[in-house]
Amino acid sequence: MLAVNFTPEQLTVLQQVDAQQNVEQLSALFAKSALDEAELVQVLSTANALYRAGLPVLTDAQYDLYIAMLSDINPQHVYLHTVEPEVLATAKTVELPERMLSTEKAYTLTDIEKWLKRILKAAQELNIAKADIELRVTPKLDGYAAYDDGKTLYTRGDGYRGQDISRAFARGLKVAAKGERGLGPGEIVIKKSYFDEELSEFFENSRNIQAAIIAEKKVDENVQKAIDDGACVFYPFALLVNKTAHYSDIIEHFDDIIAQMWQAVDFDIDGVILEATHSEIKAHMGATRKNHRWQIAYKVNEESAEVEVVNIIPQTSRTGRISPVAELVPTKLSGATISRVTVHHYNMVKSKRIGPGAVVQLVRSGLVIPKIEKVIKEAKPQLPEQCPSCNSHLLWESDHLICPNKSDCPAQTENTLIHFFKTLGNNDGFGPKVIEKLSHYGIKHIHEIYQLQVHQFASFGFGDKTAQNLFDQLKASREIEIEDWRFLSAFGVSRLGAGNCENLLQHHSITALFDLTAAELVKIDGFAQLSAEAIVEGLANIKAEFFKVYQLGFNLAATPKASAQVESSSPIAGTVIVFTGAMQQGSRGDMEKQAKSLGAKVAKSVTGKTTYLVTGEKVGETKIKAAEDKGVSVLTEQAYLDLIAGD
Ligand SMILES: NC(=O)c1ccc[n+]([C@@H]2O[C@H](COP(=O)([O-])OP(=O)(O)OC[C@H]3O[C@@H](n4cnc5c(N)ncnc54)[C@H](O)[C@@H]3O)[C@@H](O)[C@H]2O)c1
Ligand SMILES: [Zn+2]
Structure with missing residues (x-):
């Protein structure tokens, strides 16, 4: 450490x-x-x-x-x-109506079975038949523990004495679900989707906010808004979604049930709680000074490693954003050796002070690639001044360093061309190697590539056969029918991915898009003011090139207009999709909306009827396995985006 x-x-x-x-x-x-x-x-x-x-x-x-x-x-x-105590200087300390404890932890089914044996033993001592032993399984909310006796809201304190935080209710905090008071223990929690969309700009994690609600006399206006919006609530465990069944059923379907619970609520959770329900058994088993003996928390171990940064390499993307890629001292994580990881953006490099010698914590959970969870040891931030591709002086644009050289930066040009052919997806000749070569010979635009003749390819050093093949592929890529939304998204305008393109084209024809104003765009369901402005600007930037390419005569299939049965044309029409985990490309809410607009049904939990489980970040193996066992196709966010793009 x-x-x-x-x-x-x-x-x-x-x-x-x-x-x-x-x-x-x-x-x-x-x-x-x-x-x-x-x-x-x-x-x-x-x-x-x-x-x-x-x-x-x-x-x-x-x-x-x-x-x-x-x-x-x-x-x-x-x-x-003993219960790990809370320290709150500002509220008065009062006796709790009932003891509030911590939980015993289990990380494997074997741990759970050992705990279950103790329950069965207690039942036997009490002459309770095995048939009468039920377990209740609930998501373990990772909020701030509190107790509501109907008049007062208490913190957990040291488990015996808590503090009176009734002022949280006075401030508008509501009781989740049915809204009754006096339901005993629970947690103050914040909706994850709300946090991601409304609060993540201002707060690092929800714990910051929960603590503020409890400790402070006056809360931040964003927090007050979250309370007013009903996104921040006191959730009594009694009202929690649960699976209550005979213990043998729970053990038999353990992975399924855990997976179900893991995605049952839109709140941060850090495990699943299992408890005996029989009141005599509970009374008989009692508690230690720290845990109820009849309750246990099942947790999933994430794997993490502390890794030293060797170097940060800037990479210029097609949009001109510079991505910081951290080279690491090679380290084993989940059995794989990790030697590089992409840092979120350069502002993170700057503000979290990442550079050679810094130590970062990498976390890998479920099937997700390792991410930097936090910076353990800071160093001098390593910030480039020039574009690694064209040497232009870099500029800050909110959190990102960008190369402002839109027209003449080889990396931007090449990545734009690569993106075009990859998105079109109807030929495999124009990958990074070929594009690099063309760019070396001064070919910077899509329309220029389409004008190349066989002998020109040959003069760039391609063999005769390859030259002919490249030429034929270009011809074919114009002749093969392609959806107009895919064609448009190939131009890589920011915020015009496949889904948004399709949505737009359901309302306007492809050539008419370039005349739209932001105000007109916002009228279409799914476009907010800011992205509408970005789209209008992005379209204006590509307009000249777009029409040069368009006039080459592609075989475009027009997207059916919204009135004329959108659903049946989309690759996910009629499917049932569950989204889980944190998404990278947009909020989960937006992705759900988009899926619906493409004719899919969006569900909250995986059942036998589910077609796809789309997994964002931090999704546990158990959950994925449970879905697969039900015959559900599990897709990463990227695979899903490819699917709706028709790749
Ligand atoms: N990072 C740090 O510096 C740091 C410091 C202290 C503790 N911790 C972490 O906190 C944990 C221990 O803290 P703890 O004792 O407060 O919590 P715990 O993890 O043992 O959980 C006990 C609490 O779970 C809550 N809970 C949530 N959902 C529930 C449900 N459905 N049914 C019943 N109870 C439910 C209850 O409020 C109860 O008080 C450890 O995992 C530890 O890693 C971290
Ligand atoms: Zn550049």
Whole structure:
């Protein structure tokens, strides 16, 4: 582990915990490798206080590792056997109506079966028939634990005494689902889709917000809006979607049920809770000082690794955006060696201080490629000043560095040409190698490629056969029928992917699009003002080239107009689709809308009727496997986009 530099906000929390402590010493402890018992407890309590305040300094995996170390040195230590406390300076402390505990954790079905044996043993002691033993399975909400007795809303505190946070209700916080008060324990949670769309710009994670709702007298206007919009609620566990069945059924269909629960709610969850329902069994088993013995949390282990950055390589995309690709000290993750990862954008490189010598945490979960989860050790950010392809001076455009040289940057030109032929998808001659060569000979535009004759290809160094073949392919690519939306999307206008192209073309013919104003675009369902403006600008930029190519005479099939039965023409017409995980290309809500506009039915959970499960980021293996077992086709986001593009 590495020394931590506490932020000013974190220091304020630490002050509340213990005004006397020596912050430098504390910070150094996080870097020390062999900690003694007292030091481990100090690290754990510090991390815990910050985590409960919504300002975590460690990842959960790191925190759990320290817990494991403490338990190794002294399994009896009181820290391991009590509820990890919250620190809130501003609210008054009150006795909880009922104890609120942490949960025992299980990571495998074997762990669950061991726990189940203890339940069966308790049942036997009570002479309760096996046939009467049911388990209730619910999603484990990853929010902020609270208790509602009908009059007061309490935090969990130390499990015995919490704090009165009724003012959250006074401020408009609602009880989820049926809305009754007094349903006991639950969590304050924020809708994931809402967070992604409305709040992710302002907050790093929902935990920041939940902590603010609880701790602060006055909340941020964005948070107040989330409360007013009903996106932030108190969710009593009693109202949670659940699967309650005989224990043997639960065990038999374990993976399915876990997968179902994992996507049952639009809130962050960090596991699935299993509990016995029989009140006598519960009373008999009771609790330790930390956990109810009749309850357990099933969690999925994500794999993660801390990796050192060697170098950051800028890559110019077709739009001129420069993508930062981090070269890493090769590291094993999930059995694969990872040596590079794309950083989100250059603002992240700058603000999170990523450069040679930085250490990042890579996380890989489910079938998703590793992502940088956080920066563990900062370094001097490595920011390029010039475009790696054309040496133009780079400019900032919101979070991105861009190469402003639209007309003469080889990387932009080549990637635009590559995108065109790839999207058209009706020939395989014009891949990166061929395009690079053509670009080297000064061919920069699509229409120029289509004008090339066999002898010209030959003069660029292609063999006779290849030259003829390339020429024939170009001819064929004009003759083979192709949907007009695919043709349009091949030009790579920002925000004009296949779906949006098809939507537009359901309302206007392809040549008429270039005369549309943003105001006219917004009238079409699915286009917001900002993207409409970007589209109008993008179309204006390609107009000249578009018509030069269009006039070469492609065999375009016009998209049926919205009135004339859209659905049957789309590749996903009549299918049932479930989207899960965080999407990269747009919000999940937008993707669902688009799927519906293409004639698909969108469902929330996978059943035997589901055709496709489209997985974004952070989707567990269990979920994917469960879907596959039901005969559902599992698609990555990209595969799905290819599918609707007709690739
Ligand atoms: N990153 C850090 O620095 C840091 C610090 C402290 C703790 N942690 C993490 O927090 C976890 C331990 O914290 P904990 O003890 O608060 O939580 P826990 O993970 O043991 O969960 C217990 C809580 O789950 C909640 N819960 C959610 N859904 C539920 C449901 N459907 N039914 C019943 N209960 C439900 C309850 O409110 C209960 O209080 C560990 O996994 C640890 O990694 C991290
Ligand atoms: Zn450039």
